[in-house]
Amino acid sequence: MLGWHWILDALDCDVAALCDREALARALVEVPDALGLTRVSQPQLFEHRDGPDGARTLAGVILLAESHFSLHARPHLGALHADLFSCVPFPASAARDALRRYYPFTRATEQVLHRGEGRR
Amino acid sequence: MSQPITPLASIFPLPLGEGQGEGAKPRSTTEQPALAPAWHHSALTLTASAPFHGVFAPEVLLPSLLRLCAQSSHVVEGHTLHRFEPQGASLFLHGPRLRLALHTWPERGLATLDVACADADADALVDAVCLALALRVSERHRVCPSERDGGAE
Numbered sequence: 001m002l003g004w005h006w007i008l009d010a011l012d013c014d015v016a017a018l019c020d021r022e023a024l025a026r027a028l029v030e031v032p033d034a035l036g037l038t039r040v041s042q043p044q045l046f047e048h049r050d051g052p053d054g055a056r057t058l059a060g061v062i063l064l065a066e067s068h069f070s071l072h073a074r075p076h077l078g079a080l081h082a083d084l085f086s087c088v089p090f091p092a093s094a095a096r097d098a099l100r101r102y103y104p105f106t107r108a109t110e111q112v113l114h115r116g117e118g119r120r
Numbered sequence: 121m122s123q124p125i126t127p128l129a130s131i132f133p134l135p136l137g138e139g140q141g142e143g144a145k146p147r148s149t150t151e152q153p154a155l156a157p158a159w160h161h162s163a164l165t166l167t168a169s170a171p172f173h174g175v176f177a178p179e180v181l182l183p184s185l186l187r188l189c190a191q192s193s194h195v196v197e198g199h200t201l202h203r204f205e206p207q208g209a210s211l212f213l214h215g216p217r218l219r220l221a222l223h224t225w226p227e228r229g230l231a232t233l234d235v236a237c238a239d240a241d242a243d244a245l246v247d248a249v250c251l252a253l254a255l256r257v258s259e260r261h262r263v264c265p266s267e268r269d270g271g272a273e
Contacts, residue, residue: 002225002232005163007263040202040210048197048216059219061212063202067223067232068212072159081159085221085232113261115232116165 002116003067003087006095010080010105017103018073018080021045021058027071027102028062034098035090038065073103080105085115159219161236162246165259168229175253176224176231178209185213185220188248194218194237220245231255236263 017023028043041063048057055076062069067085074080080103084095092112168175178201189196195215202210207227213220217238224231233249235242250257 002165002223002230005234007161041200044198044200044212044214046198046214057216059214061200061214061219061221063200063210063212065204068210068221070212070219070221072219083161083234085223085234111263113163113263115163115261116230116259 001114003085004089005083005085005113005115006090006092006110007113008080008082008096008099008108008110010082010099010103011078011107013073013078013080013103013105015075015078018075018078019056019058021047023102024058024060024071024073027099028060028069030101031084031095031098032062032064032069035084035086035094037069037086037088037090039063040065159236159238160242161219161234161263162242163261163263164233164235164246164257166231166233166250166255167258168226168231168253168255175255176207176209176226178203178211181209181211181222181224181253184252185211185222185249188245188252189213189215189218189220192241192245192248194245218245 024045025043029039032039039062043060043062045058045060048059049055057072057074059072060070064086066087069084070082072081082099092110096108096110174180182199182201186196186199194217196213196218197215199211199213204210208224211222219234219236221234222231233246235245237245246257249255
């Protein structure tokens with residue numbers, strides 16, 4: 001077993017929050033902090049215009065001693081994609097709650113993959 | 121070898137709901153149907169042939185991945201890399217339609233690779249990476265939120 005991979009797609013997010021670079025950077029730092037994970041890089045942010053009619057999307061990643069945490073905000077859809085991979089277990093509910101402080105979504109799908117469990 | 125995505129409630133003390141249990145689909149926090157994101161994500165565990173340290177050296181991995189992305193017509197706008205002591209590395213490449221994360225455990229001859237593409241062709245890049253770095257896929261999860269489906273092979 002190499003790690004736990006939490007993947008969340010949040011919907012109905014506040015569009016202003018999804019457009020906020022500072023909120024993205026703070027979430028990349030503070031969500032891992034809230035889970036007791038160890039940051040080994042600064043948050044790296046990216047801005048693209050890849051939506052319909054050149055809609056702006058924001059994304060970012062931070063590397064952790066335990067693996068990584070990334071976010072991808074798509075304001076034109078009101079959607080946020082989060083992906084947290086850690087070689088130590090963490091409570092998904094705490095990750096979700098920490099993320100909601102920055103993106104108060106009302107709908108989401110989420111899953112946790114066990115990475116490396118089925119390797120031959 | 122086929123293996124379902126592990127249901128969330130079997131790992132964490134969340135209340136069981138409809139759709140939880142063996143082979144469960146991604147868990148939704150409400151009863152409403154999810155919007156369909158266009159991104160398709162392959163999450164793999166890779167096994168290296170010896171010598172592990174050469175294949176997993178960051179000075180080999182980073183240029184190799186950048187070249188493979190370019191050859192696959194994936195635009196990479198930024199990357200971040202961390203080297204662990206005494207060994208191992210984490211790499212993340214990002215582009216408008218690509219996210220790639222690689223974590224290595226040279227001492228175990230293992231790596232995890234995540235490739236998410238907006239145009240559903242993650243497998244082509246995965247195959248190119250495995251071929252170029254002589255890595256073998258030992259586990260593959262497909263994460264397709266748009267279909268609320270997924271699984272491991």
